[in-house]
Amino acid sequence: MVEIFIIPLVTAFLLAIFIRNKKVVWPLFLISNLYILLKLWTLFGKWEIEKTIYTNYELFGAKLSFTLSNNPLGWYFAFFSAVITLVISVFSLGFNQKTKENVAPIWMLIIFSNLGIFFAADWITFFMMWELMGWTSFFAITNGRDKALNEAKYYLVLSLLGASSMLIGIILLGALTGSFEIFASAYGLVQVFYSEKALSIAAIMLLLFAFFIKSAIFPFYMWPSKVYAVGPEDYITFMSSVMIKYGIYPIAMFIVPVVGSLDLPKILNTANWIQYFVGYLGAISAVLGTILAIFQTDMKKLFAYSSVANMGYILLGFASMNIVGFEGALFHAVNHMVLKAAIFLTLAAVIFRTGESEMHKLGGLVYRMPITFLTFLLGIIAAAGIPPLNGFGSKWMIIQALMSQKMIIFAIAMIFASTGAFMYLFRALASIFLGQLPDRFKDIKEVPLTMLIPMIIMMIGMLLIGVVPGVVMKPLTTALRAVGYNVNIASWTSLEGALKNSTIDLTLVFLIFLGGFVISAIMYILGNKSETVPQEDNYTGGEYPEEWGVNADRFNYSYSFYQPFKEMFEPLLEKISIDEFFASIGRNFEYMSATVQGLFRRGEGAVLLFSIGVLLLILGGWII
């Protein structure tokens, strides 16, 4: 248990020493991740392992202790994030041949905090790891590049604000329940909830605030698009797949059990107001994330908003407070990890070869990078939640749960978001890989083997989870059982729904799809043979495009892809801009800063201010 914490620290230290030597750094990084994964593998089932460090530091009259325990739900998250991290670190091996900066040591620290967050058994440890992740991410995002500074600052501010609110929340919780242990405080909170209603709700809300910030839920949905656009691509892959789940885990671990055990008045006989609160935020994130993703031109921003939408789905699953929805949400967390990692790896590969992340400047890369294309294709099919791949099962479970709880608005929001997902996902596919290949990319090659292997692994992973969901569902249900939920251990192939007669067998779905494919292929083979023509040979109303000065770039339709749709939403989005609101807060602080500096630069007011201070004190002394 302790090794998996010591190893990252030691590795981070070694990486920092060898930072200039790339041939040492990235293999070391890989080995360390491999070790963590293997160690986590052996930890499965050993839920009783615990390590406590006692201190003499007193808070509220009790001595603090830091406990790390192998809790099943944490293991579930930690294990799958370790798998993804390992795959990404293989990718980094090839990806970082060209980069000047080196993000490895900081990244290793984040992996340390990652494990810490998932294995923390008390809030103080959790908070410490949480904060560690916040500021290390800042350095990882900037990675010594000035152009990333503003975005990283934005992230840092949100991150620190979240941590601050979490600190107050933890303190409230500790004072209310007399314990900083996560499970004990959850239990205690349920006990004291009715007598200390306002404070308990405040504690829950403050914690939720922090979790929402980290998982980019509605009012804080902008940071992924800002951060992902500028950060180092391999690290961004980690961030978008693993780090964005940090808010999900504590919600599953703490908020859901607590809210689920409370007996709050229900609205319209369906759910209590906390469920609706969480659910509405989730629904808004899903819908808004989708709409904004449709409008993006930068592919990393597009998938950043896609992540926001996916976090919305997960939150909807939690909001249903139904065991199927809960399982579905946790399942979706892992599914999203896998598919987002796959997608971002391909984006990183594209950027590695072309150096371009604006979609309308790309196109036709399928001619040059077919395997990257295939990975991306499977990735977007999974992200769209289309059956033979892995995004479907979890989305299906969440929708089932929402329908069985009669949460109609949320179900409609979910359908809106996942149909809208086709729009932006296809747009990315068409703009990056399909269409005309510009001349400047005529000579690029497929990425090297070290980058191909992780992509192929991700493809297999997505297909495997999609066809045999038990790969994830079995550990998940085992973990949930160990935590104390009354769930059946899932079977390898089928998923249980929340409604009547709604078990689906995903392997069967896959086989049926194969059947359809065979029929279709027969028809295809029956047809006369076809010849391949070059990409320029296109119907253009009889015109020769080159005579009009139209090259491959101009011949692509990919700049304002959904212009009519955009025009429908633009007035709405222009009026309400939370981004602008946050930015104006930042600007106001900067104006104030100039004022304060001016105050200290001039000397005239010194004595006057002194007298004002004294007067204030006198006032304070007199008015009793």
Next chain:
Amino acid sequence: MIEILRVFLFGFFAIFIGLFFMGIGRKIIARIQLRLGPPFYQAFLDVGKLFSRKSITHNFVMDLGMVMSLAGLVATMLFVPIAGHTAIKTSSNLIVIMYLMAIGYLGMAMAVAASGNPNATIGVSRALTMMLGYEVPFFTVMLGLIIINGTSSLELIANSQAGSILNWNMIKFPLGFIAAEIALQAMMGEKPFDAMIAPAEIASGPMVELSGKYLGLAFLTHAVSIFVETAIIVNLFMGGASNIFTFVLKQFEIYLITVIIEAVFPRFKIEQAVKFLWTVPMSIALLQLVLIVF
């Protein structure tokens, strides 16, 4: 083994019925427009001709995409109960059906975008926008039926309407049926919701670069999609059927409505179409949903 045979049987049956409907549809439109119209078997001739012609492709994605598109629709079709039968015993889950259908559309979109023709890409962009337009009201209608029946199995919903015609959801929930009909019109890409095809405007949009067997596959995809979509409506609102013949007849009734609307309407611009779908059918569907749930 017998299951594999059933899969093939059902698949080809759907293709057959779909093409048959298409042919009759053309005939009906012609008669509405006071023409003689082609023979009812014209669709079969067209497909036969297309498959026998040589065709051009731009890259392997086009081949893969077209095959995927038909495969997706055929797979969807295998999930839809036809007069209580499905090719393979499944729970015929509605959500699975809705999502599986998407793979067909995705395959088609991918294939045509791979050709690199801007007309095709514009067409796809419109089709996807339209999809967002109709899926939401259609799902809202479905949601009501799912909630009232407590199941998302299409078969169970169809069975629950057994008995007299008064048990049909079409009679019980007329508002929902109307909304679903309008959504179906858009789903089939018929006028007034055919902005994605628009031959005069964007040269038949997605199909602009499809030739020979690729166009043939697109035809077949369209045929199967007609079959699947009408079958879903029949199962949802008209109580399925006891034998295949009645089932196809009911499907044809649904298709007839669509074709008649198609014959007399002009075309919406894409944003008009989406706005229309989100206002009129959506509010009808929501009204129905509210009536059902509360």
Next chain:
Amino acid sequence: MTSRWDVERFGIGPMATPRQADVLLVTGYVSLKTLKRIIRTYEQMPEPKWVLAFGSCTVNGGIYWDSYNTITNLAEYIPVDITVSGCMPRPEAVMDALQTLMKMIQSGEAGAYKKYKENYEYYKANQDRVLRKTYPILGEKLIQNEEAATSIE
């Protein structure tokens, strides 16, 4: 060709793109500018393909026989399967021609597209001879200038 005459009853319909078309109808006089587009369209049609030349203009130039920028005989530039004379031809004549073409296809007579492949040099030479007079619309210089301008940016 519209609902009054209804060619659809023979299974004939207009198609939006050459990729989907079997028959190319060249209706009316062919200026040099049009010829260029006709050739591109014809070449983009997948085989088998047929050409129906429509009206006198496509056969002998019609009233434009002495125009400086129209061609007089389409068959010199692309292989024509069947021609319809008249200025303008009646719809019945066109339908008749289409029916005849169908019969010719069935009997295997109509295979002019094979000729195009075999005698490509001949057709190409003819095309080049007249098309030398036409220039790119924007002109190559203009394109170059534009590129230069963008590169300066």
Next chain:
Amino acid sequence: MNSIVFLIVIPLIAAFLSLFLGKNDKILAYIVTLFNIIFSILILFSGKIPFNVAIGGWRAPYGINYAVTDLTIFFLVLVNVAALLALTSVREIMEYQFYSFYFVLLSSTNGIVLTGDLFNFFLFIELSTFAVAGLISYKRDRLSTGAALKYLILSSTASIFSLAAIGLIYKTLGTLNFADIANKVNNLNEASLSLILILYISSLLVELKIFPFNMWVVKAYEASKTSVNLFIHGMLGTAGIYGVLRILLMVFSKETGKLTLSGNLSSILMLFAFVTVIIGEIGALTEKNMKKILAFSSMAQLGIVLFGISLGSFDALKGVLYIVISNYLAKFVMFLTVNEFSKVSGSTNYLDMKGLGRRYPVLAISFTISALSLMGIPFFAGFWGKISIIGNAVFSGKLELIGAVLILIASVIEGVYYLRISHTFFSQGHEREGRISRVYCLLPMILALVILFIGINPDSFENIISILLDEIKSPEKYIKLILSLK
């Protein structure tokens, strides 16, 4: 243990000597400072603590007495170590004025910490004021003269107030001895105690850099040398905090060890505290000059300290001590780093220091660690202070809750500007000619490691703090210690 007086006397003698030694002043300074450190450490380990020394045989409460208790020795060591650390940043040859002022400052800060008499305390504060003013104006340019003048004006105003307060105390209680005042403070009526406190606090807040009494801070930091900054921060600042702890918590406290202020006085004090924090952090937000940033940040940290003190709970006080030690160490690291970097880059603007962190990662990492500690990030010393103060503030009342929230927001702002600077250090910069000797990297690194050590292992510091807290909790021991000599 009468030799305790040496701590004050020897620097004073050295101040005279330094007028004649010329270039050997530096050696003298090191000798005297080392003597002070060794002497105070010897006292620490002598096992005689606590003890009391009556000067000239005049026993308390009639004469001046120097009391050495746990709190005293803790701050004594801090002050003297600070003196040594600050001296290491003196590289160039200084004129004798610098050293003589330094010796006066050393003597007076030692005196502030040691004395047990209010008037004596006042005298030492005055002495230190003149020394600091002299040190600030050492550069003799327009800026430093102005800054020194500003400081002098504010300090003299403050000293008038404190003198008035001392007069009032003598009038009402008839004594100026700390212990005696503490013994008799219950006899005072509410109004006179309020008046005395108002007057006295006003003067103390000038040294504590609390808004609106802190107009001198930024200019003084900007105008003076790094070593002088460190004197102000490490010696004067630390001694000032000691004064506040001793006088507010142990002398003028009616309730045991608590800050008992009449009515809204404590609320006003708290208001000052968190306004200072906010002002300090906001002021630093867009500042480019590193010295000014650090000055603003010092203000903010001392604001947090005052906030913790005015909360009036021992848990919060523990947090205050953590903040004090974290700020003490971190500012040293930062000033030393900035000193080295500004020598290489030739300016104190942090944008000019771009890329230096890549060449001198040890310094830049030490700076980052200090910044994180000031922000109160876990694994660094400041966290234990922050969690304690915030934790106690949340449940104390509405104003305290607002204060806690504001302080948290302020720490976010602090994070923005500090980590921005760290980022600038680590970003790609251009080549420079100057070099920094590795030796100079060593000290910041050690201090940063101490911060890290306390952060990871709070036990190491917790024991010391609990001893200090025990003393503050029971002032009657202090009273007994001094008055039992009678």
